[in-house]
Amino acid sequence: ETSLKVTGVDFLKSQNTQQHHTDGYNIKNLVVRRGQAFQVQVSLNRELRAADKMSLRFGIGENPAKIRGSLLSLKPEQEDFNGWKVSIVKKSGKECLLSVTSSPKAPVGKYNLNVKTATDIYKPENGVIYLLFNPWCEDDAVYMANDAQRKEYVLNDTGYIYVGSAYNIYNRPWNYGQFEEFILDACMYLLEKSKLSLTERRDPASVSRAMSALVNANDDSGVLLGSWSGNYVNGTAPMDWIGSVRILQQYYKTKKSIRYGQCWVFAGVLNTVMRCLGVPSRCVSTFNAAHDTEENLRVDVYLNEKGEKLNSLSLDSVWNFHVWNDVWMKRTDVPDGFDGWQAIDSTPQEQSQGRFQCGPCPVKAVREGDVYLPYDSKFVYAEVNADKVYWMVKRVNGKEKYIKVGTETQDIGKNISTKAVGQNRREDITREYKYREGSSEERKSMERAISFLRPSGMGPRTAYATTVSAHSMVMTPLVLNQPVTKSGIHLEITNTEALYPGNPLEIAITVKTSTPGSWTVDLAGSCQLQYYTGKVQANLATIKETIKLEGNSEMQIPLKIAPDAYLKTLASVEDEVLILVTAIAEVKETGDKLTKETSMRFEYPPITVQMPEIAKLHNDFTCAFVFKNKLNLTLENCKLLVEGLGIFKMTTFDQGDIMPGRIMKSEIICTPTRLGEKTMVAKLIANQIKGISAEKAITI
DSSP, X not given: OOOOOEEEEEOOHHHHHHHTTOTTOXXXXXXXXXXXXXXXXXXXXXXXXXXXXXXXEEEESSSOOGGGTOEEEEOTTSOOBTTBEEEEEEEETTEEEEEEEOOTTOOXXXXXXXXXXXXXXXXXXXXXXXXEOOTTOTTXXXXXXXXXXXXXXXXXXXXXXXXXXXXXEEEEEEEOOTTSTTHHHHHHHHHHHTTOOHHHHTOHHHHHHHHXXXXXXXXXXXXXXXXXXXXXXXXXOGGGOOBSHHHHHHHHHHOSOEEEEOHHHHHHHHHHHHHHHTOOEEEEEEEEEEXXXXXXXXXXXXXXXXXXXXXXXXXXXXXXXXXXXXXXXXXXXXXXXXOEEEEEOXXXXXXXXXXXXXXXXXXHHHHHTOTTSTTTHHHHHHHHHOEEEEEEEEEETTEEEEEEEEEESSOSSEEEEEEOTTSSSEEEOHHHHSOOTTXXXXXXXXXXXXXXXXXXXXSOOBTTGGGSOGGGOOOOOOOOSOOXXXXXXXXXXXXXXXXXXXXXXXXXEEEEEOSSSEEEEEEEEEEEEXXXXXXXXXXXXXXXXXXXXXXXXXXXXXXXXXXXXXXXHHHHOSSOOEEEEEEEEEETTTOOEEEEEEEEEOOOOOXXXXXXXXXXXXXXXXXXXXXXXXXXXOEEEEEEEEEETTTEEEEEEEEXXXXXXXXXXXXXXXXXXXXXXXXXXXXXXXSSOOOEEEEEEEEO
């Protein structure tokens, strides 16, 4: 009697990957999702008989062993083992078609498959199977019921990240590219590097927390090194990335951290990693995000007597925008009611349990004020709910004196944004994170949160506030409401002309009063350039005026800044800078003080992408990029960055200097390698401009 031997294994890749929504992965191995059946065809040296012994062995990690749960030995038609089972679909001659269903709670990762018979172990080539989370499976913790949402949050490999300021939000196209070559392998490398136990690998909460730590380079030589220095000579400037693919491919190849990232780059890469592993994920942008180092729900902003913001004093800061990620899952480690979106953040801001990691924090916990829940809910809560207190620093008899000149209770955590499902537009998800400002639910949530946060001292917290005597502090209780002033004074800041680099910046500060009477108002206004992190880069201009208003009236004070005042700064930093305007008003008659600040972004002429709407697989087509320099300044060292997933690999083209009025036109030849709707992304950067991008879709 010849002993049973396996002569071949067919992983039926095209049929399995279509059923598992994994046909996009550019990899020769089989990629499947947990909790769902896949089929393998086993060829034998003779017909399979009832008495024959045959088992499929799945091993994960180094030296898999049954006792550790890292080796599963599955016999067809036997009861399940650790939630896995194998059944025989059909036998015909020497062929045997098997169906394998993994547990919906199986650890995700790479499994080595071999087939054991009585006397033999057969090791198929490409016998490594990649097992991912499964949002299509009801018993998986990441199950998502809505198909359009799964298409967006798991399968869409392009998208937008929203940046700018609350005053003008704009979108940056971003290529996630979770299906590109080596990306899945890079994610598996991160999983191995995370040292998560097999039990932790079952749980999307543990996996997403570990990935939030590994996407930054801090404390584990992870993917990206953060830098906000403004000078990126020995790496790639954060503004020069247009997607995650090059970053993850380079990291996987060199195993060295990639230079440099800022928040949207960290979020873009983490989004790629989570979608790649099968966890529904979205990039979330919050405008006026508080980075509050004390968890006391207050951010202190210091101004000099001219109304200019001072960098040196602040320990905490307000970022014009901050981008993190929401991942979708059931939480088994917290009380009921906190399933759904969970915030995770890989931008290295603060350590959590000794590492730079953040989340998963239930978005519902933020909304309800349940800030005792894991992980890092106090930090996330403060990012979207802190109050802003303005202090003026005056020198009196050689001592610093801090005078409170305003409180903003509704300015932090504005316009929380993500890309809409199935559409290229911004969706506002602020209501998922917080109740309407001033509603009774918001008040309740705030009181609940404050009960879990440690109470704060009420004086200003500066880098050296401890050396300031208590007498010079102006003590005030935590202000939950914007005080209504006796004079009903109100400030507005607008730009009266388009903010084009090379033109004067024309800004207006409007002072309004709404109460009868004669009012004398001292107004101090300043204009500065700042990074999106709130760090001031240059002081451009200040104004000081005393104005008289009668009763219910308004007055507009213009602030005009010549191009020479800012162009040098603009050309010397490798980041996009914003225009910060601050106004402080003091009403002489009542002593009322009010402070208002607004950040604005420069505006740019567009770049356009010209290409056909439809092309055929493997047939070349031409794509052109056209840019007309309508600015009154020469753009120096222009670079055009281009990437289209499945149609054109990321490339940078040097364009030299573009004089005012000149037109740049660049053409490329594209060869599509994959079917479906694809997107071409282009970005133009120069010494003076960083933020011009465009994209266009094509159906292959």
